Amino acid sequence: MKRQTAIIVAAVGAAAVALVGWLAADRFYFTPAGDARERLEKSETAAASYERGLMSLADPREFRKTIGATMLANDPERVDHLLRTLLSESAERAGLASIVVSNGRPARVANPATDRGSKLASSVRKAIESGPAFYAVRSRVxxxxxxxxVTRAIAVLQAQPWIHRIEGFEIEPANRDRTRFSLKADVSTAFMPGARPKDAPPPTVADASEAQLAIAARVAQRNPFVAPPPPPDPKPEPVKAAPKPPPTDPTPPPPPYDKWRVVGVVGIPGAENSWELLLSRTDGVVTRSVRKGDEILDLRVENITPNDVLFVSGNTTTRVLVGQTLAERTPVGG
Structure with a gap:
């Protein structure tokens, strides 16, 4: 029994030693080796990707020549002169007046790859720092x-083909009527000594495209510096005219002379006061007979003959022939 126990204890001890050894090997060898192998594979993949990218790039010298052709010049004095000239011509072409251009001194532009945060090796950063440097010149027109x-000037500045950037601009009213405005535009350009090819054409002022000019025209048409006109006043409600009062003393209408027509005369020739006048309504079949001295409407019968009749109204004597209406009577005498 003691011998079996000793064998079991020995076996357990050997297993424990083997387990401890395996754990130590995994911690100090297998795991670090696996991590290192994984990092190596990632580095090889990245290197292959970088190599393919470099193979797809054009000749660096041609690339530098293309970029250099967009620069104004190779030396600071020439860049300063050309920048002033081109900005002044651009503003003048847009229609501005009282043009002033001022330039700052060239300032070296640091390469972001030289920062310690770029994670590049110090030897690589030093190599980049020792290479050609870019310079920026800032100007205000x-x-x-x-x-x-003003809006057209901004469009013309944006359209220039040489390397530049509009860093900002200000537009302010120049008079109380807000019909004239002042423009301040900050423009910067970059150059690298020796990068511009000697055979590159001289930089010139380019015109803005139709699309750029259309945008400028729309902005000018809206004119954000002028308050919109107030809304029109509401239309007043129409005033109803008061009804006209009836006339206090209306003129009575004239008698309807045109409604009575002389249709005939009857009587005994030679017999005085035997003549009788026959009248009928023009708008009906009413017939009336009158004698000398009778009245019809406001007319008094003065005399009746076979051919005509005399009427008196006030101091006026009128004659009516057979077949005429009372409205067709004519004055007698006078």
């Missing part, structure tokens, strides 16, 4: 004009 000229 000022002028005044109407809003069309």
């Amino acid at each position: 000022q002028g005044d004009g109407d809003l069309n000229a």
Whole structure:
């Protein structure tokens, strides 16, 4: 029994030693080796990707020549002169007046790859720092004009083919009527000594495209510097005219003379006061007979003959022939 126990204890001890050894080997060898192998594979993959990218690039010298052709010049003095000239011509072409251009001194532009945060090796950063340097020249162009000229000037500045950037601009009213405005535009350009090819054409002022000019025209048309006109006043409600009062003393209508027609005369020739006048309504079949001295409407019968009749109204004597209406009577005498 003691011998079996000793064998079991020995076996357990050997297993424990083997387990401890395996754990130590995994911690100090197998795991670090696996991590190192994984990092190596990732590095090889990245290196292959970088190599393919470099193979797809054009000749670095041609690339530098293409970029250099967009620069104004190779030396600071020439860049300063050309920048002033081109900005002044651009503002003048847009229609600005009182143009002033001022330039700052060239400032070296640091390469972000040289920062310690770029994670590049110090030897690589030093190699980049010792290479060619870029310089930036900042300028301000000022002028005044109407809003069309100001917005057109910004469009012309944006359209220039040489390397530049509009870093900001200000537009302010130049008079109380807000019909003229002043423009301040900050423009910067970059150059690298020796990068511009000697056979590159001289930089010139380019015109803005139709699309750029259309945008400038829309901005000028809206004119954000002028308050919109107030809304029109509401239309007043129409005033109803008071009804006209009836006339206090209306003129009575004239008698309807045209409604009575003389249709005939009857009587005994030679017999005085035997004549009788026959009248009928023109709008009906009513017939009336009158004698000398009778009245019809406001007319008094003065005399009746076979051919005509005399009427008196006030101091006026009128004659009516057979077949005429009372409205067709004519004055007698006078």
